[in-house]
Amino acid sequence: MGSLLSxxxxxxxxxxxxQGALDATSNNIANQNTPGYxxxxxxxxxxxxxxxxxLTYGNGVLLQQIQSVRDQVLQLRIGEENQQQSSAQAQxxxxxxxxxxxxxxTQGIGADFTAFFNNISQLxxxxxSIPTRQAVLTSAQNLVNDxxxxxxxxxxxxxxxxxxxAQEVSQINSLTQxxxxxxxxxxxxxxxxxxxxxxxxxxxxxIQKLSQLTTVNQxxxxxxxxxxTGSGTxxxxxxxxxxxxxxxxxxxxxxxxxxxxxITSSLDGGQLGGNLQVRDTVIPGLLTQIDNLASQxxxxxxxxxxxxxxxxxxxxxxxxxxxxxxxxxxxLSLVVSDPxxxxxxxxxxxGSNGNLSNLLAVQTQALxxxxxxxxxxxxxxxxxxNLTAQAQAEIGASTSSLNQLNxxxxxxxxxxxxxxxxxxxxxxxxxxxAARVVxxxxxxxQSVLDMGSGVTAxx
Amino acid sequence: xxxxxxxxxxEQAEYLGRVQALGQAIASAISAIxxxxxxRFEAHLAVQETICNRLTAxxxxxxxxxxxxxxxxxxxxxxxxxxxxxxxxxxxxxxxxRSSGLIVALYRSHGEGYDRGPxxxxxxxxxxxxxx
Numbered sequence: 244m245g246s247l248l249s250x251x252x253x254x255x256x257x258x259x260x261x262q263g264a265l266d267a268t269s270n271n272i273a274n275q276n277t278p279g280y281x282x283x284x285x286x287x288x289x290x291x292x293x294x295x296x297x298l299t300y301g302n303g304v305l306l307q308q309i310q311s312v313r314d315q316v317l318q319l320r321i322g323e324e325n326q327q328q329s330s331a332q333a334q335x336x337x338x339x340x341x342x343x344x345x346x347x348x349t350q351g352i353g354a355d356f357t358a359f360f361n362n363i364s365q366l367x368x369x370x371x372s373i374p375t376r377q378a379v380l381t382s383a384q385n386l387v388n389d390x391x392x393x394x395x396x397x398x399x400x401x402x403x404x405x406x407x408x409a410q411e412v413s414q415i416n417s418l419t420q421x422x423x424x425x426x427x428x429x430x431x432x433x434x435x436x437x438x439x440x441x442x443x444x445x446x447x448x449x450i451q452k453l454s455q456l457t458t459v460n461q462x463x464x465x466x467x468x469x470x471x472t473g474s475g476t477x478x479x480x481x482x483x484x485x486x487x488x489x490x491x492x493x494x495x496x497x498x499x500x501x502x503x504x505x506i507t508s509s510l511d512g513g514q515l516g517g518n519l520q521v522r523d524t525v526i527p528g529l530l531t532q533i534d535n536l537a538s539q540x541x542x543x544x545x546x547x548x549x550x551x552x553x554x555x556x557x558x559x560x561x562x563x564x565x566x567x568x569x570x571x572x573x574x575l576s577l578v579v580s581d582p583x584x585x586x587x588x589x590x591x592x593x594g595s596n597g598n599l600s601n602l603l604a605v606q607t608q609a610l611x612x613x614x615x616x617x618x619x620x621x622x623x624x625x626x627x628x629n630l631t632a633q634a635q636a637e638i639g640a641s642t643s644s645l646n647q648l649n650x651x652x653x654x655x656x657x658x659x660x661x662x663x664x665x666x667x668x669x670x671x672x673x674x675x676x677a678a679r680v681v682x683x684x685x686x687x688x689q690s691v692l693d694m695g696s697g698v699t700a701x702x
Numbered sequence: 703x704x705x706x707x708x709x710x711x712x713e714q715a716e717y718l719g720r721v722q723a724l725g726q727a728i729a730s731a732i733s734a735i736x737x738x739x740x741x742r743f744e745a746h747l748a749v750q751e752t753i754c755n756r757l758t759a760x761x762x763x764x765x766x767x768x769x770x771x772x773x774x775x776x777x778x779x780x781x782x783x784x785x786x787x788x789x790x791x792x793x794x795x796x797x798x799x800r801s802s803g804l805i806v807a808l809y810r811s812h813g814e815g816y817d818r819g820p821x822x823x824x825x826x827x828x829x830x831x832x833x834x
Contacts, residue, residue: 316804324797632786640793646736648801 247691251684253290253303257677260287260306264670267309268663275658279448281311282658283440285670310438312656318447319461321648322454326512328641329455333517334525335634340400341521341529342631344393345624352393352536353620355386360606363599366587370596371554376582383562387575390537394572397526397533401496404522409497411456411515412487418453419484422446422470427482430467453478458512474509476501496522525630529623532612534571536619539610541566541575547605551586551598559586559598714769717760721780724753728787732794 264285274280286309290302345351359382362375369375425446429439439446450470453459458473466481477485485501492498492507499507507523510516541563548559562585566574579585589597607615614622727749734743766774 316801316808320801320804323800327797633789636786636789637793639790640797643732643736643790643794644797644801647738647798650736651738 247684247688249300249302251681251688253301254677254680254684256290256303256305258674258681260285260304261670261674261677263306263309265667265674268666268670271658271663272660272667275660275663279444279451280441280658281313281444281447281656282663283309283311283438286310308436308438309440311440311443313443313447314652314655317648317652317655321645321652322451322459322461324641324645324648325451325454326458326516328638328645329514330512330517330520331634331637331641333514334521335631335638337400337404337518337521338525338627338631338634340403341397341526342627344396345627350389352386352389352533353617353624355382355389356606356617356620358382359386360603363602366585367596367599370587370599371593373582376554376585376587379585380577380579380582384577387563387577390533390572390575393533394530394570397530401522401526404518404526405496407518408499408515408522409489411518412489412497412499415453415456415478415515416484416486418449418456419470419478419486422449422453422468423479423482423484425449426467426479430465430481433467434465454513456513457510457515472501472506472509473511474506476504476506476509529627530572531569532619532623534567534569535612536610536616536623537572537575538567539612540605540616541571543605543608543610543616544602547598547601548586550589550601552588552591552595553586554583554588554593556588556591556593560584710765713760714765714773717757717762717765718777718780720753720757721777721784724750724757725780725784725787727753728784728791732787732791735794735798 264287267283267285271282286307288305288307290305292302293300348354359379362379362382365375366372366379425442429442429446432439432442446468450459450461450468453470459478460471460473460475462469462471464481468479469477469481470479471477478487479485487506488500489497490500492505498505499510507519510519542565545561545563545565548562551559553559560579562577562579564574564576564578566572566576586598587602588595589601605615606617609615610619612619727746731743731746731750734740734746762777766777
């Protein structure tokens with residue numbers, strides 16, 4: 244049977260529960276502008292009733308927990324988008340540097356090819372003219388210089404990215420260390436059935452930062468979160484973080500390893516993934532194409548030279564040193580400095596220009612790679628342009644996608660002031676009512692005591 | 703002849719206008735996706751379809767043959783802007799598909815619908831990311 248004391252106890256519990264709910268509401272209002280904050284909900288539950296015979300007496304209310312409103316799917320998608328956006332931004336930044344090398348159509352290898360073949364064409368009317376021949380050699384040297392410059396500039400961009408990669412690995416290690424510390428405490432709270440609240444928000448924020456650096460998979464376990472790279476290399480397990488190491492690889496680039504295993508090629512997403520993509524795939528691909536162009540053009544042009552005769556009546560000798568394989572563009576060199584050695588003649592006579600058609604044909608004939616030298620170079624420039632445009636489009640799409648996801652997250656987890664004001668009034672009224680119950684019971688108890696004192700005071 | 707010339711100029715202007723309108727419809731569709739406005743998205747999708755049908759019926763190379771280089775450059779610029787916008791649109795739609803796929807996977811994992819409580823799969827060591 245209920246008593247004044249049990250009613251007093253119920254009212255006190257109600258006061259406590261409403262106080263907790265008011266705290267949660269007040270915390271929500273205070274954090275309405277805090278980035279990454281998830282609103283908290285007060286979860287009430289009915290206290291276990293007391294059963295006496297046929298009667299069941301309610302025992303009031305309990306504040307079961309303060310729960311943060313989180314949407315795991317949205318958080319997962321936002322993490323993914325952060326990775327993709329950061330990756331695209333890193334790629335775009337690096338590709339813009341690459342594109343600048345090829346941006347001016349009046350300079351560089353493409354323009355050099357045109358100038359070189361135009362000068363050879365000039366020889367058709369004056370095949371014996373030394374100044375005209377010298378102009379051919381000068382433009383050939385310009386072509387060689389620009390092959391060198393392009394190769395060296397690409398190497399330089401690659402080196403810059405390599406330094407960035409090492410810095411990003413260090414940032415990842417610092418973040419995983421911080422996450423592990425928080426994760427341990429979050430895990431302890433979860434094991435006790437408590438809501439991690441703002442610690443959970445802090446952890447989410449740090450994981451979002453980590454996601455901007457590389458792909459992160461999250462696995463919820465009894466000991467908190469386990470974080471791995473996209474390919475499953477552990478980064479954080481419970482309260483322990485696993486640092487990534489950097490070593491100098493055989494190619495001169497920084498390799499990334501975890502517990503002795505090279506994981507460089509398996510890292511994707513985020514700034515690190517984007518920079519690795521340009522450093523290890525895009526730039527080496529471009530260098531290979533430039534090397535092939537230098538090598539195939541050299542072979543093709545030297546063969547055309549060999550089919551004619553120079554001004555001295557000798558078989559044409561190679562104009563360019565044979566070069567092939569990696570570094571062919573950097574190793575390209577002009578081996579002829581005497582303008583009379585250009586093989587314009589087809590029969591060894593000085594006035595002949597018969598071999599010029601063979602030399603000029605190099606400009607329009609397909610190289611083994613499938614297109615003529617000018618088109619091969621134009622394709623390469625267009626490829627860089629497409630990669631840059633695609634990276635830019637990915638940034639735009641990620642920005643739109645993040646806007647969409649954040650709008651939705653804000654609607655679910657963000658603080659709505661109208662809703663919080665309504666809650667505040669409800670909890671306030673509930674608190675006032677519970678306080679009224681306490682004062683009523685207090686007054687009743689006093690009456691009972693007075694009644695008691697009246698009895699004893701009676702004569 | 704003058705009449706033909708005027709017609710051609712009119713067609714050229716209409717073509718350019720359509721290319722720009724298509725770009726506008728794509729930009730609006732992107733904005734509708736950002737705001738989760740399905741009705742507006744579907745409306746812009748219908749507009750895109752109509753404009754695309756009209757554009758594909760026109761051979762623009764023939765239409766602009768022999769015209770001033772400045773006009774051809776204007777068409778080229780419009781095509782490039784549209785191509786870039788289309789890249790963004792395609793990449794965004796791919797992301798929307800990914801989000802939808804996740805939600806579908808989530809519904810399947812719960813059988814009877816979305817529940818904010820812990821997934822029954824969690825106790826078996828599964829996570830949302832595994833499920834996705």
